[in-house]
Amino acid sequence: xxxxxLCSPLAKAQMSNDNxxxxxxxxxxxxxxxxxxxxxxxxxxxxxxxxxxxxxINEGWAWWQNSRAAASSDRLYAALELxxxxxxxxxxxxxxxxxxxxxxxYPTLARFREAGLLAASGDAAAxxxxxxxxxxxxxxxxxxxxxxxxxxxxxxxxxxxEEVESRVAAIAVEGxxxxxxxxxxxxxxxxxxxxxxxxxxxFEAILNDPLTQNSQRQRAGFYLAQLxxxxxxxxxxxxxxxxxxxxxxxxxxxxxxxxx
Numbered sequence: 001x002x003x004x005x006l007c008s009p010l011a012k013a014q015m016s017n018d019n020x021x022x023x024x025x026x027x028x029x030x031x032x033x034x035x036x037x038x039x040x041x042x043x044x045x046x047x048x049x050x051x052x053x054x055x056x057i058n059e060g061w062a063w064w065q066n067s068r069a070a071a072s073s074d075r076l077y078a079a080l081e082l083x084x085x086x087x088x089x090x091x092x093x094x095x096x097x098x099x100x101x102x103x104x105x106y107p108t109l110a111r112f113r114e115a116g117l118l119a120a121s122g123d124a125a126a127x128x129x130x131x132x133x134x135x136x137x138x139x140x141x142x143x144x145x146x147x148x149x150x151x152x153x154x155x156x157x158x159x160x161x162e163e164v165e166s167r168v169a170a171i172a173v174e175g176x177x178x179x180x181x182x183x184x185x186x187x188x189x190x191x192x193x194x195x196x197x198x199x200x201x202x203f204e205a206i207l208n209d210p211l212t213q214n215s216q217r218q219r220a221g222f223y224l225a226q227l228x229x230x231x232x233x234x235x236x237x238x239x240x241x242x243x244x245x246x247x248x249x250x251x252x253x254x255x256x257x258x259x260x
Contacts, residue, residue, distance in 0.1 A: 068103035076106050076113075083117060092117055108134075108143060115150065124158040127151075135167075145171050145178050152185040156192065164189040180206050180216050187223065196232040200224065 079094035095117070098110040115130035131151035138144045152168040168182035176182070187202035206212055206220040227233045 069106070072098060072102040072104060072106035075102065076109060079110070080113065083113075088117055088121060108138065112147070112150075115147075119154055124154050128154050128158065142177070145176070149178050149181050149185065152182065152189075156185055156188045159189075161186075161189040161193040161195070180209060180212050184216065184219065187220075191223070191227070196227055200227060200233045 075094065075098050079091050079098060082088075082094060083091035092114055095110040095114040099107045099114065102110060111130065111134055115127050115134065118124075118130060119127035128151045131147045131154070134147035135144045135151070138147065148167040149171060152164045155163045155167065164185055168185050172179050172182035172186055183202050183206050187199045187206070190196070190199035190202060203220040203223050206216055207224075212220075224233070
């Protein structure tokens with residue numbers, strides 16, 4: 001004889017009702033899901049397709065850009081090999097084409113290298129014009145400053161002190177990474193112009209800069225030693241001026257200096 005509660009007719013009826021309610025609830029949920037999917041399903045599918053398309057387009061664009069950059073890199077190295085082999089005209093033609101049709105940063109590299117080839121061939125005016133054009137057109141401020149420094153270096157021999165300073169004076173300031181390269185160009189232009197006192201101060205600014213590279217420090221020291229050997233600067237007069245002492249004057253002709 002079944003004495004358990006589950007064996008009673010009431011329990012069986014309760015279980016049957018629970019099953020019916022569960023089935024009805026599941027049916028209602030399914031019906032709501034069907035209506036929801038019928039209403040919003042196309043939008044969900046469209047959004048998923050759009051996401052897939054965006055990812056595919058982005059990946060395709062990245063692949064295309066990388067392939068173009070790789071091709072530009074190969075063209076740049078081919079032009080450099082032509083230049084190293086002595087075929088300057090062919091190298092310049094290849095660099096001009098790369099500057100016009102290349103991808104990424106390679107057109108800028110090509111224009112810098114083309115200006116360098118012009119300078120190496122002795123056409124300083126064309127090289128200066130090319131660097132000036134780079135300084136005008138480049139959006140990167142450091143590349144603009146580099147072009148100005150390169151033009152200033154060429155103008156040390158091919159131009160005047162004013163032309164050099166017009167390019168690099170604003171770069172030869174504390175905090176600029178290219179300040180000592182700009183100072184070196186100004187100092188050399190000052191020597192050429194006969195302004196040896198200004199040149200001495202410029203080269204000493206390079207020596208006193210704690211971030212000066214060893215090669216730049218050595219060159220600045222050499223320039224100062226050369227000026228000293230030529231008698232263009234007087235370190236004793238400079239030391240006296242720094243100490244606040246008057247510079248001793250040479251006695252006039254026929255005058256006997258007073259004994260101390």
